[in-house]
Amino acid sequence: MSLSELILRLAIWPAVAFGLAASRGWRPASSWRFGALFYAVHVVAAFQHAYRWSHSAAVADNVRQVRETLGIEFGAGIWVNYAFSLGWMLAALAWPRLGPSARRAWIAVFVFIAFQGTVVFAHGHGRWIGLALFLAAAIHAWRAGRRAGNGGGVEGLKG
Numbered sequence: 001m002s003l004s005e006l007i008l009r010l011a012i013w014p015a016v017a018f019g020l021a022a023s024r025g026w027r028p029a030s031s032w033r034f035g036a037l038f039y040a041v042h043v044v045a046a047f048q049h050a051y052r053w054s055h056s057a058a059v060a061d062n063v064r065q066v067r068e069t070l071g072i073e074f075g076a077g078i079w080v081n082y083a084f085s086l087g088w089m090l091a092a093l094a095w096p097r098l099g100p101s102a103r104r105a106w107i108a109v110f111v112f113i114a115f116q117g118t119v120v121f122a123h124g125h126g127r128w129i130g131l132a133l134f135l136a137a138a139i140h141a142w143r144a145g146r147r148a149g150n151g152g153g154v155e156g157l158k159g
Contacts, residue, residue: 008045013129015039016114020137023107024144029095036092043085069121084113 001009018035022028051057055078062077091098091106098106118130 002049004045004049008042008049009126011038011042011045012118013133015042016118016130016133019107019110019114020133023111024137024140028103032095033092036088039085039088065121080113084109 015035015038018031018038022031022035047053050061059075059078063073063075066072066074066077115134119127119134122130
């Protein structure tokens, strides 16, 4: 396994963990930024290792993954990834200036996309690691909601 492949495979986990930590209120601004940083490393490693800096290769691989996972031809998935990447970077930079509604929206988008990438489209051990992370976050949200009496709403809305 090359160094870029190792970075590709390992950088996503702290990105997801920091994003989930931010969503649960653990040092949200810092967690969101560290998550974005690790995600950027993951994206750069993917383009270096898997796609050799070719947008066409990224599109083809994304179409293949969607076909194998969902059984449909969908070529816009890479654009969803690009939009998500840009959005996370911008949200990380603007976090202190975002209002609670904007933060909740970005957290919801993050949770949806991260679940797709680490559970739905993952394979082997990666899928189980992703499932464990999301299960732990869901249990934490449920417990926090029971203590607060609000059913486990999105936290992490302050600084």
